[in-house]
Amino acid sequence: MAANKEVRTPKKPQAETITPHKLSVTILIRNYCMYRESDEYKNIEDKALCCKHRRDMCVLILRLLQSPDLSLSKLQDLLTSSKYVIPSEVVESLDKDLHDLYSGGIGFLLDIVESLEKIMAVPDSSLNESKSLMIGSVFAKTSIVGHYIRRFAVYFDKLTFSEMTAVYENFQKYYEQWQKNFIKHGKTQEKDMDVWADNKETWSRRQAELFIATQAALLSNNEGKALPPDELHKRIMNILESNPDLVGAHFLSYLNYLRVDEFCGAMRSLFNCFDAGLDPNVKYFGDGKSKRHRFAALNLAILHYHFGHVEEALAALKESIKISQEANDNVCLQHALSWLYRLTTVNEDKLIVQCILKSTELSLSYTASLGLQTFGQYGCLRTGKSYAIFETLAKSDMINCQHNYKDLISNNYAMKAALWQVYGKTEMSSLWSQLLLYQVFFYVYR
Numbered sequence: 001m002a003a004n005k006e007v008r009t010p011k012k013p014q015a016e017t018i019t020p021h022k023l024s025v026t027i028l029i030r031n032y033c034m035y036r037e038s039d040e041y042k043n044i045e046d047k048a049l050c051c052k053h054r055r056d057m058c059v060l061i062l063r064l065l066q067s068p069d070l071s072l073s074k075l076q077d078l079l080t081s082s083k084y085v086i087p088s089e090v091v092e093s094l095d096k097d098l099h100d101l102y103s104g105g106i107g108f109l110l111d112i113v114e115s116l117e118k119i120m121a122v123p124d125s126s127l128n129e130s131k132s133l134m135i136g137s138v139f140a141k142t143s144i145v146g147h148y149i150r151r152f153a154v155y156f157d158k159l160t161f162s163e164m165t166a167v168y169e170n171f172q173k174y175y176e177q178w179q180k181n182f183i184k185h186g187k188t189q190e191k192d193m194d195v196w197a198d199n200k201e202t203w204s205r206r207q208a209e210l211f212i213a214t215q216a217a218l219l220s221n222n223e224g225k226a227l228p229p230d231e232l233h234k235r236i237m238n239i240l241e242s243n244p245d246l247v248g249a250h251f252l253s254y255l256n257y258l259r260v261d262e263f264c265g266a267m268r269s270l271f272n273c274f275d276a277g278l279d280p281n282v283k284y285f286g287d288g289k290s291k292r293h294r295f296a297a298l299n300l301a302i303l304h305y306h307f308g309h310v311e312e313a314l315a316a317l318k319e320s321i322k323i324s325q326e327a328n329d330n331v332c333l334q335h336a337l338s339w340l341y342r343l344t345t346v347n348e349d350k351l352i353v354q355c356i357l358k359s360t361e362l363s364l365s366y367t368a369s370l371g372l373q374t375f376g377q378y379g380c381l382r383t384g385k386s387y388a389i390f391e392t393l394a395k396s397d398m399i400n401c402q403h404n405y406k407d408l409i410s411n412n413y414a415m416k417a418a419l420w421q422v423y424g425k426t427e428m429s430s431l432w433s434q435l436l437l438y439q440v441f442f443y444v445y446r
Contacts, residue, residue, distance in 0.1 A: 020072075020171040021070055025061070025065070025075075028061070029061060029145060031097065052085050059084070065207075066207060066211075067207065069202045072174060072175065076095075106168050109167075113156050116153050208242070208243050208246055208249065209248060212248040212252050213248075219255050219256075233256060236256065247273055254273060254299075274292055294327065297317070301313045301314070302339065314344070320336045334355070352375045355371045356368055356372060372392050372393070372399070373393065373411055376390075386419075389419065390416075393416060413435050414432075416432040417430075417433045417436060
C-alpha cells in the first residue's frame with residue numbers, strides 16, 4: 001500500500017543531441033570569433049561594411065539556432081546568398097575546417113571542442129598576451145550564442161567514447177551527402193532562401209518548443225501574423241516526426257484545426273495531446289492521472305462549445321467539475337465554472353458573480369476580467385442601471401491595463417461603443433469605436 005502513494009512518471013526525454021548541423025554551426029561561430037580577433041578584420045577601413053557583417057551574422061546565427069537542422073548544402077546556400085552578407089574569410093574557413101574534420105578523424109573534433117573552451121575562457125592579462133579568444137569580445141557569455149556554446153561543450157563532455165564516435169560517423173555521412181550533391185549539381189542557383197519552409201530535417205526539442213510557443217502566442221494574440229493553416233500543419237507534422245511525444249505540438253495542431261473549423265482533426269489532436277505523455281508501461285497514482293483527466297474534459301467541453309454542441313459541452317464540463325471537486329483543484333474548478341454560465345441559463349447572474357469573486361481570490365485575473373465584462377453585458381440585456389454597468393466595465397479595464405490583456409481591452413472598447421449607441425450618444429459611441437480601431441490596427445500592423 002505504501003508503494004501506491006508514490007507517483008511514477010516517465011523519464012524526461014533528452015533535451016539536446018549533438019547533430020552534424022549543430023556541429024557545423026558551432027564551427028561557424030568559432031570561426032567568426034577567430035575572424036573578429038584577427039588583424040585582417042581590425043584593419044578594415046569600411047566601418048559600415050563591418051556593421052553590416054556583424055548584423056547579418058548575428059541574425060543568421062540566431063535563425064540557425066532557433067530553426068530545425070539543415071543539410072550542409074542548404075547551409076552553404078545561406079552563407080553565400082545575397083540575403084546575408086557574410087565575410088568570405090568566414091565561409092572559406094568553415095569549408096576548410098569541415099573538410100579537415102571529415103579527413104582528420106576524432107582527434108580534430110576534440111581540437112575543435114578544446115578551442116571552444118578557449119573562446120569561453122575568462123579574460124585576463126595572460127590570455128590577452130597570447131591572443132586567446134574570449135567570447136565576451138564577440139558574443140557575451142550570457143547571450144543566446146554564449147549559452148549555446150556552453151551547452152554544446154557541456155553535452156560533448158558528457159559523451160562516452162562510443163557516443164563520440166557515433167557523432168563523428170553521423171558527421172561523415174552528413175558531409176558525404178553534401179559532396180555527392182555538389183558533384184551532381186555543382187553550385188546551386190540562388191532561389192527563395194526560406195529554406196526552413198519545406199525542411200524535413202530533425203527538430204531538436206528546444207527548437208520545437210520555441211516554435212510552438214511562438215505560434216501559439218500568435219494564434220492567441222494576433223492570428224494574422226501566424227503561419228497559414230496549411231503551412232503550419234506541415235511544420236507540426238515535421239516536428240512530430242522528430243518528437244512524437246511532444247505534447248505541445250499536438251495542442252498547437254488542435255488550435256490550428258480550430259482556426260479552420262475542422263471538427264474531426266481538432267478532436268483527434270486534442271485526444272493525442274492528452275495521450276502523448278502517457279506511458280502504458282508506467283502506473284499513475286494519486287493526482288497525476290486525475291489532473292490530466294479533468295483538464296482533458298475541460299478542453300473537450302471548450303471544443304464542443306466552439307462547434308455549437310451545447311449538450312455534449314455541458315456533459316464534458318460537468319465531468320471536469322466533478323473530478324476537480326474530488327481532487328480539490330480550485331483552479332481547474334474555477335475555469336470550469338467560468339464556462340458553466342455560458343452553457344446554462346439557470347441562476348446565470350449568481351454564477352457570474354461567484355466566478356468573479358472566486359477568480360479574484362485565486363488571482364485568476366484574466367478570468368475575473370472576463371467575468372466582469374460578461375456581467376456588464378448581462379446587466380445591459382436585463383435593463384440594468386447604466387452607471388453600474390460602466391462601473392463594472394471600468395473595473396475590467398483596470399485589470400486589463402495592469403496585465404496588458406489586449407483582447408479584453410478591445411472587447412471593452414467594443415462594449416462601451418455599443419452601450420453608448422444604445423443610449424443614443426453617437427459622439428461617445430464614435431469615440432470608443434475610433435479607440436477600438438486604433439487598438440486593432442496598432443497591434444496588427446505595428
